[in-house]
Amino acid sequence: MFLIHKASQFAMRCHFIAALILGYSTLGYAESSDLTITIDQGMASALPIAVVPFASVGGRGLPHDVSAIVRSNLARSGQFAPMPVADLPSRPQSFSAINFKDWRLTGMEYLLIGKIVPAAEGGYVVEFRLVDVFKSEQLVGYRIPTTLQNLRLTAHHISDLIYEALLNEKGAFSTRIAYVTVDRLGNGKKRYRLQVADADGYDPHTVRESSQPLLSPAWSPDGKKIAYVSFEDKNSAIFVQEIRTGKREKVVYGPGINSAPAFSPDGRRLALTASREGNPEIYLYSFATKNLSRLTNNDAIDTEAVWDPSGNAVIFTSDRGGGPQLYRQSLDGAPARRLTFNMGNYNARPRISPDGEKIALVNGGDSGYRIGVLHLTSGNFEILTSARLDESPSFAPNGSMIIYTSMGSQGTELAAVSTDGRLKQRLAVQNGEVREPAWGPFLN
Amino acid sequence: MNGIRARVSALIVLGLLMTLIAGCGSSGGSKSAPSPVVERGVGSAGSSEAESDGQSYGVDDEREVDVYSLDDPNSPLAVRVIYFDYDSSDIRADFSDTVAAHARYLEANPGLSVTLEGHADERGSREYNLALGERRALAVRKRLVLLGAAAGQIRTVSYGEERPVAEGHDDSSYGQNRRVELVY
Numbered sequence: 001m002f003l004i005h006k007a008s009q010f011a012m013r014c015h016f017i018a019a020l021i022l023g024y025s026t027l028g029y030a031e032s033s034d035l036t037i038t039i040d041q042g043m044a045s046a047l048p049i050a051v052v053p054f055a056s057v058g059g060r061g062l063p064h065d066v067s068a069i070v071r072s073n074l075a076r077s078g079q080f081a082p083m084p085v086a087d088l089p090s091r092p093q094s095f096s097a098i099n100f101k102d103w104r105l106t107g108m109e110y111l112l113i114g115k116i117v118p119a120a121e122g123g124y125v126v127e128f129r130l131v132d133v134f135k136s137e138q139l140v141g142y143r144i145p146t147t148l149q150n151l152r153l154t155a156h157h158i159s160d161l162i163y164e165a166l167l168n169e170k171g172a173f174s175t176r177i178a179y180v181t182v183d184r185l186g187n188g189k190k191r192y193r194l195q196v197a198d199a200d201g202y203d204p205h206t207v208r209e210s211s212q213p214l215l216s217p218a219w220s221p222d223g224k225k226i227a228y229v230s231f232e233d234k235n236s237a238i239f240v241q242e243i244r245t246g247k248r249e250k251v252v253y254g255p256g257i258n259s260a261p262a263f264s265p266d267g268r269r270l271a272l273t274a275s276r277e278g279n280p281e282i283y284l285y286s287f288a289t290k291n292l293s294r295l296t297n298n299d300a301i302d303t304e305a306v307w308d309p310s311g312n313a314v315i316f317t318s319d320r321g322g323g324p325q326l327y328r329q330s331l332d333g334a335p336a337r338r339l340t341f342n343m344g345n346y347n348a349r350p351r352i353s354p355d356g357e358k359i360a361l362v363n364g365g366d367s368g369y370r371i372g373v374l375h376l377t378s379g380n381f382e383i384l385t386s387a388r389l390d391e392s393p394s395f396a397p398n399g400s401m402i403i404y405t406s407m408g409s410q411g412t413e414l415a416a417v418s419t420d421g422r423l424k425q426r427l428a429v430q431n432g433e434v435r436e437p438a439w440g441p442f443l444n
Numbered sequence: 445m446n447g448i449r450a451r452v453s454a455l456i457v458l459g460l461l462m463t464l465i466a467g468c469g470s471s472g473g474s475k476s477a478p479s480p481v482v483e484r485g486v487g488s489a490g491s492s493e494a495e496s497d498g499q500s501y502g503v504d505d506e507r508e509v510d511v512y513s514l515d516d517p518n519s520p521l522a523v524r525v526i527y528f529d530y531d532s533s534d535i536r537a538d539f540s541d542t543v544a545a546h547a548r549y550l551e552a553n554p555g556l557s558v559t560l561e562g563h564a565d566e567r568g569s570r571e572y573n574l575a576l577g578e579r580r581a582l583a584v585r586k587r588l589v590l591l592g593a594a595a596g597q598i599r600t601v602s603y604g605e606e607r608p609v610a611e612g613h614d615d616s617s618y619g620q621n622r623r624v625e626l627v628y
Contacts, residue, residue, distance in 0.1 A: 213606035215570055235601050236574065257578050257602050260571040273575065275602075278582070280575040301579060304571040317572050323531060324572055346531070349569035364568050389567065389613065407613060436570065 041424040046081035047166060049074060049110040050103070053085065054128070055093045057117045063148055066116060066126060069155035070162070073173045073200065076416075077163065077400065078423030083108055095129055095138060103133045110139075112162065123147040126154050130162055140165045152202060172396040175199045176440040177403060178207070178217040178226055182411065182433040194228055196243060199396075199439070201414070201427050207243060219440045220263045226438075227251075227261035227270060238272055238285075252285055252292065260304045264311055271295070271305040271314050282316055282329070295329060296336065304349055305329075309356040315339065317348040324348040326361060326374075340374065343381050347372075349392065353399045358419065360393035360402050371404050373419060384421040394439045395419070403427075403437045514628060520545035526584055528622040530565075533579040535587055543584060546626060547591030554594060560584050561625040562602040563609075565618035574604030584624045 051071040056062055074080035089106060092098045093115050103111055114128030129141040140161060146154040156173040163171030176196050183191040192214040197204035208214060212231040219226060220240075227240045233253065238261045241248035252258045256275030263270060270285040274292070282296040282305045296302040300320035307314055313330040320327075321338065323345040329336040339359070340347040346364030353360070356376075363372040363381075368388035374381045389407040396403070402419055405412035406426065411433030415426045514521050523542045526535065535543060550556060562581030564573035581600035589595050610617035 213603070215574075215604075215606065231603070231606065256600070257574055259574050273571065275575075275578050275582075280578055301572065301575040303575045304569060317569065319531075324569070346568060348572045362569050369568055391569065 040426065041422070045422075046079060047110065048083065048108045049080050049112065049162075050083040050088060050106065050108040051112045052088060052091050052093075052114075054114040054116055054126070055091075057115050062116065062124075062151060064151040064155065066151055066155040066158070067112070067114065069152060069200075070112065070159045073156065073159035073171075074162065076200065076425065077171075077173075078418045078425075079163070079167055079400075095131065098131065100133060100136045108133055110166065114158075119145060124151075126151075126158065128158055130165055152198065156198065156200075169400070170398045170442065172398045172400065172439070172442070173199055175397055175442060176223070177201070177394075177437050178219065178440065179414065179437040180214050180217065180435040182435065184432075194226070196226070196440075207241060207246070208239075208248075215436060216260055217436060217438045218261050218263060219438055221265055221267045221441055223441045223443050225263075227263060229259045229261070238270070240270075251287075251290075252283075256280075262306050262314075264307050265309055266311060271307060271316075273303040273305070282314060284331075295331070302327075306350055306352050308352060309354065315350045315352060315359060317350065326350050326359065339376070340381075343372070343374070351393050351395055351402075353395050353419070354397055355399055358395075358399070360395060360404075360419075362391055362393070371402060371417065373402070373421075382421060384417045384419075385415070385424070387415075390415070392436045394437050396439050397442045403439055405435060405437065514549070521549055524626040524628075526580075526624045526626075527619065528580055528624070530618070530622065531576065533576065533583040535583055543587050544591050547588045547593045550588060550594070550597050551592035554597065556628065557597045557599065558588075559599045559601060559627045561607075561627060562600065562604075563607060563621055563623050563625070564605045565621040566605045566608060566613070567618065570605060574602050574606075577602035577604045580622075580624045584626075 051067050051074070054067040071082045075082050083106065089102045090099060092113055094113070098111065098113070109132070111131040111133050112128060113131065114126060117125050117127065119125050123146055125143050125145050127143045130139045131137070132139050142161060144154050144157060153174065159173040160171030163169070163173070177199055178194065178196045181193045181195055185191055189211060192210050192212065193206045194208040194214050194217055195204045195206050207226060208228065208230070210230060210232050215229045217226050217228045224244065225240055225242050227238060229236050230239055236257050236259045237253035238251050238258050239248050240251050251270070252272055252274065254276055257280060258272065258274050260273040261270045262272070268287055272283050272285055273280050274283050275281070277294065279299060280301045280303050281294055281298070282302050283292050283294050285292050295314070298318065298320050300318050302316055302318045305314040305316035313328055315326055315328050317324050318327050325347050326339045327336040328339055344363055344365045347361050349362040351360045359374045359376065361372055361374060363370050363383060369390055370383045371385045371390045371393045372381055372383045384402070385404070385406070387406045391405050391412065393402045393404040400419060401416050403414060403416045406415040412435050413426060414434050414437055415424070417424045513519060516522060520542050526539045526542065529536065546558070550558060560581040562577030562579070564576045578600065581602055585598045585600055588598060605621070608617070608621045610620040
């Protein structure tokens with residue numbers, strides 16, 4: 001089942017959300033996964049777009065409703081306010097069938113029409129056109145060959161093309177997310193699963209399952225591998241696993257903690273935390289030489305390093321000043337520089353935006369733990385979320401959204417917020433607890 | 445369940461070991477040498493003392509309780525969890541005696557080893573909490589070594605916030621989860 005419904009707490013300026021609820025609740029098509037998206041707070045500036053249900057030529061039922069997935073993606077991005085299906089004045093399938101006068105009256109600026117046609121060689125072709133209603137002209141049009149298995153992927157691809165055509169920025173709908181789920185099996189036992197799913201939470205695949213904790217998934221820059229921490233050997237150890245084959249290697253292990261892996265932008269190294277020399281420090285691991293070299297040397301905790309996109313520095317958490325704060329350490333050995341000032345006593349778990357300009361972090365205080373964004377150039381800091389225990393931020397590869405976890409009734413659940421804080425939503429991927437989402441890179 | 449049963453039987457073995465040590469007595473001059481030993485759990489104090497070489501004259505209480513049996517519920521060694529304040533790895537004053545008792549026990553039993561499992565509450569960053577659990581375990585280790593245990597007897601492992609004993613999301617649960625467990 002696919003549901004979009006509204007949480008009333010944050011009902012500010014979300015007049016279009018009510019329309020969304022009507023639109024989506026009438027769809028009710030079956031999906032393989034149990035995804036619930038709750039939009040807590042929408043954007044007033046979202047672009048009005050009408051996504052007309054794609055005609056399936058040949059009359060055969062398809063396993064996925066491509067236009068509904070596109071509509072959902074666009075709504076979820078917060079940048080678009082799709083018209084409810086029930087309100088569509090007509091359902092044109094070709095450019096010539098569009099009555100522009102009618103559409104202008106609806107206030108919709110853009111119109112998406114399309115059809116799905118069986119292809120001669122087996123599969124299908126999805127054909128679509130994005131139309132500017134007020135100019136009465138086609139902005140983009142594509143024919144995309146696909147198969148029944150790849151229909152969802154095609155819908156994400158179409159969403160990316162529309163997003164880029166209208167916002168001049170790459171869409172992240174075709175990307176994937178990794179996260180850890182925890183199931184309580186009774187008698188005190190737990191099952192930890194590292195999973196990879198589409199960015200909208202569908203089609204989850206288990207990459208690793210363990211009775212012992214799994215944590216800190218991190219993508220390789222090519223999206224083919226995931227580094228993570230497993231306690232399967234009764235101590236933390238870092239593994240790197242190929243997603244497609246499941247082949248994995250234990251790369252950093254031994255006494256003390258071995259944790260917080262982060263691939264360098266060129267994929268050749270990991271930054272990580274180890275305490276083999278007596279204290280948690282940042283180390284660099286080279287895949288080519290299997291050599292481990294220490295980067296920090298301090299009596300305090302140094303951990304959870306992430307790479308600056310330049311590859312010349314890492315940003316990490318340290319309590320060398322008393323409480324946890326963020327620091328930047330360049331690889332040339334210059335002293336670490338503190339980044340977080342006047343932002344409270346607890347700033348940890350940095351993630352850097354793809355353009356290197358912003359740092360998402362966990363800001364803690366008496367009132368709770370929130371996701372905040374620090375703008376490096378201006379020094380401005382904004383707190384984006386407002387729940388009590390928000391953790392584990394991760395940027396979308398286009399920098400538009402931050403996925404994170406928030407405490408729900410069954411443990412932590414996934415949530416997302418636009419990087420400007422205007423759109424907030426919860427993504428209930430499945431029953432049970434979901435931890436540490438890591439948004440994967442673009443795959444092309 | 446298996447783990448607990450294994451641990452219990454390990455304790456019984458340790459208890460027997462203690463009885464043996466007590467039985468052998470000790471002529472070593474170290475302050476924390478296990479003589480005289482007050483055995484409350486396994487074996488009787490009387491028989492232990494009878495087997496040791498007759499030091500049955502007056503011994504003040506503090507000396508008498510110098511070394512304990514691991515499975516004696518009234519012994520300071522029965523306390524195997526050290527709790528910590530928020531974002532702190534400092535050993536609180538109320539746990540100084542407990543840590544000291546374990547240090548003396550390890551010093552007196554150089555063949556024994558202990559694993560210090562460091563934990564944190566769930567708030568904030570998972571990786572920072574893993575480091576915090578490690579720091580707590582290292583703080584206990586440092587104190588144990590300072591008070592006589594050998595570094596080689598002590599293994600540390602941090603589970604961070606991954607293994608809470610209390611699953612609630614409140615201060616009481618958090619207080620129970622910020623801990624170092626001593627596992628013999």
